[in-house]
Amino acid sequence: MKINLHFSPGTVDELYLSDRTVVVIDVLRATSSIITAMGNGAQEVIPVGSIEFAMKISGNLFGGRTLLAGERNTIQIEGFNLGNSPLEFTPETVKDKSVVIYTTNGTKALVKTRFSEQTIVCAFLNLQASAEYLANTGKDIEIICAGRNNQFSLEDNVCAGLLIKLLQSLGSYSISDSASAAILLANNYGADISGMMQNSEHGKLLLENGFAADIDYCSHVSVSQIVPIFISNIIKA
Amino acid sequence: MKINLHFSPGTVDELYLSDRTVVVIDVLRATSSIITAMGNGAQEVIPVGSIEFAMKISGNLFGGRTLLAGERNTIQIEGFNLGNSPLEFTPETVKDKSVVIYTTNGTKALVKTRFSEQTIVCAFLNLQASAEYLANTGKDIEIICAGRNNQFSLEDNVCAGLLIKLLQSLGSYSISDSASAAILLANNYGADISGMMQNSEHGKLLLENGFAADIDYCSHVSVSQIVPIFISNIIKA
Numbered sequence: 067m068k069i070n071l072h073f074s075p076g077t078v079d080e081l082y083l084s085d086r087t088v089v090v091i092d093v094l095r096a097t098s099s100i101i102t103a104m105g106n107g108a109q110e111v112i113p114v115g116s117i118e119f120a121m122k123i124s125g126n127l128f129g130g131r132t133l134l135a136g137e138r139n140t141i142q143i144e145g146f147n148l149g150n151s152p153l154e155f156t157p158e159t160v161k162d163k164s165v166v167i168y169t170t171n172g173t174k175a176l177v178k179t180r181f182s183e184q185t186i187v188c189a190f191l192n193l194q195a196s197a198e199y200l201a202n203t204g205k206d207i208e209i210i211c212a213g214r215n216n217q218f219s220l221e222d223n224v225c226a227g228l229l230i231k232l233l234q235s236l237g238s239y240s241i242s243d244s245a246s247a248a249i250l251l252a253n254n255y256g257a258d259i260s261g262m263m264q265n266s267e268h269g270k271l272l273l274e275n276g277f278a279a280d281i282d283y284c285s286h287v288s289v290s291q292i293v294p295i296f297i298s299n300i301i302k303a
Numbered sequence: 304m305k306i307n308l309h310f311s312p313g314t315v316d317e318l319y320l321s322d323r324t325v326v327v328i329d330v331l332r333a334t335s336s337i338i339t340a341m342g343n344g345a346q347e348v349i350p351v352g353s354i355e356f357a358m359k360i361s362g363n364l365f366g367g368r369t370l371l372a373g374e375r376n377t378i379q380i381e382g383f384n385l386g387n388s389p390l391e392f393t394p395e396t397v398k399d400k401s402v403v404i405y406t407t408n409g410t411k412a413l414v415k416t417r418f419s420e421q422t423i424v425c426a427f428l429n430l431q432a433s434a435e436y437l438a439n440t441g442k443d444i445e446i447i448c449a450g451r452n453n454q455f456s457l458e459d460n461v462c463a464g465l466l467i468k469l470l471q472s473l474g475s476y477s478i479s480d481s482a483s484a485a486i487l488l489a490n491n492y493g494a495d496i497s498g499m500m501q502n503s504e505h506g507k508l509l510l511e512n513g514f515a516a517d518i519d520y521c522s523h524v525s526v527s528q529i530v531p532i533f534i535s536n537i538i539k540a
Contacts, residue, residue: 073481077313077453092323218481243504244310244455247488254487267480 067237067301068206071226076216078208087205089184089196090228090296091189092212093221094268095150095277096172098189098284099135102152103303104198105292111301113173117143118170133160136168140275143168151280170217175212182208186300187294190225190259193277196254197232207233209245212276220251220266224259227252228287260285304442304474308463308481312412312452317446324435324468325419325443327533328426329449330458332387332514333409335426335521336372339389341540342529348538348540350410354380357405368491370397373405377512380405388517403438408456412449413533419445424531424538427462427496431525434469444470446482456489457503461496465524497522 091097096275100111114120117136124134124146130297135155142149148159150169167173178187184207188196200207209229211222227248233239241249255262263281272281294301310317328334337348351357354373361371371383372392379386385396387406404410410524418424420442425433437444446466448459464485470476478486492499500518509518531538 071455073310073455074314077311077450077455141534218310218314218479219485220306220480220484242455243457247455247457247460247484250487250491251484254440 067204067239068237068241069209069233069245070242071209071248072215072228073211073223073244074216075178075210076299077264078210080178080181083179083208085183086183086208087200087203088179088185088258089188089200089207089209090172090175090179090185090212091209091222091225092100092172092175093189093225093284094263094272095152095280095284096167096169096212097187098191099150099152099155099293100167100187100301101189101191101290101296103155103160103165104294104301105290106155106157108155108165109162111165111167111294112299113176113296113301114166114168115174115177117168125165127160132164132166134166138170140277143282151277152283153279171212171214175210179210180299185296187296188225188229190287192284192288192290192292193225193228193232195291195293197229197236199293201236214268219268220255221268223248224251224255224262229257253279259287304441304476305478306446306467306470306476306482307479308446308448308467308485310448310455310460311450311453312415312447312479314476315447317415317418320416320445320463321418322420323445324440325416325422325438326425326437326444326446327409327412327416327422327449328446328459328461328462329409330426330521331500331509332389332517332521333404333449334424335425335428336387336389336392337404337538338426338428338527338529339532340392340397340402341538342527342533343392343394345402346399349404350413350529350533350538351403351405352411352414354405356404357531361403365424369401369403369418371403375407377509377514388514389520390516404511408449408451412447416447416533419537422533425462425466425532425535427522427524429525429527429529430462430465432472434466436530438470438473451505456505457492458500458505460485461488461492461499465493496524
């Protein structure tokens with residue numbers, strides 16, 4: 067089996083991903099938020115690639131059952147119920163709800179994988195569970211880091227490196243150059259994930275905007291057993 | 304001053320590069336070949352983004368003064384004078400010639416920077432000279448690794464990491480997350496560049512196609528004082 071890693075969604079064509087087993091990682095914060103929402107009882111999460119589309123599809127869903135969540139440049143979008151902080155996705159808020167979510171990077175990366183066989187939503191929070199699920203599929207794996215505006219994000223790639231290391235402990239995988247580089251990042255930064263994130267470009271931006279608690283929350287490793295799966299435009303656990 | 308690194312040309316928009324100081328790295332083999340050609344007396348090198356355009360502009364140049372060089376998937380293009388092996392660009396072959404060159408990755412990356420203020424052509428061969436030239440400009444620097452089919456190439460990014468380390472020894476630069484990651488790659492692989500390249504995806508492909516001597520040649524660090532500059536669609540030393 068093979069593992070390939072894309073440092074950002076900009077270098078991968080959506081048709082290349084057709085029928086493949088894909089992982090999307092956006093540690094800060096989209097995939098961490100989605101894992102949290104599913105863990106706290108959301109019925110489903112629908113990631114969308116534009117604010118307009120979020121408004122459109124949420125208008126067609128039953129009132130009171132649907133939440134609109136999302137951010138642009140870290141800040142909650144006006145008129146939306148929630149931003150993109152995982153700490154907002156509490157059981158009281160999301161239980162049995164459909165959550166339509168738009169974010170600057172993560173949900174666009176997810177939407178780009180819509181032709182995949184299945185796309186696993188991964189972050190530090192559910193690393194071990196994601197690795198076990200993926201190893202059990204017996205399939206080649208394409209990992210896509212959401213990055214930031216199509217650029218490299220350190221935290222996503224450290225997470226990818228840790229995932230690849232776990233996969234290698236669970237099965238026999240040949241890995242791409244990019245996957246080797248991510249392992250190097252994981253070995254260098256994996257011992258202090260919170261510190262790494264506070265010093266990353268995206269982490270600094272979040273700190274400036276008052277989201278220190280989000281960074282702390284997203285730095286916990288393998289604390290969730292939830293493996294959200296994106297199939298047919300909808301994420302379910 | 305700032306240093307930013309793009310792991311592949313696919314994540315950077317050509318207009319973003321307008322009026323910037325840019326470095327393009329394609330160790331295996333385009334930038335190594337261009338440095339060699341300029342060092343061996345070529346009058347100029349004209350990188351092009353398509354084979355058709357290479358044919359077109361070479362037809363308009365004086366006969367006998369122009370060489371067509373290039374490869375597709377490592378192999379010399381039929382009807383061209385040269386492939387993309389730096390060992391072909393001997394003084395006997397290239398002195399006082401105009402070399403029109405097309406390659407699968409490197410020349411496309413160069414063409415993408417055509418709106419830059421200036422683009423430096425860099426490889427292991429001219430690392431020190433490139434760093435000194437760049438530090439003397441006093442400008443922010445955008446480094447683009449040519450990669451392979453828009454994917455990450457280990458050797459280009461190790462080279463970028465070594466360049467960034469040299470720049471930091473010559474001036475005060477703040478660096479992006481991607482640049483930090485490249486330094487980590489340079490620290491890990493920099494001691495055995497030839498070995499790293501033989502085990503990289505691109506290196507393995509070249510070995511399979513009989514280009515072991517090219518890998519050996521391209522692994523030599525800072526042996527050339529030539530700093531080819533791409534301005535107004537032409538590379539001059």
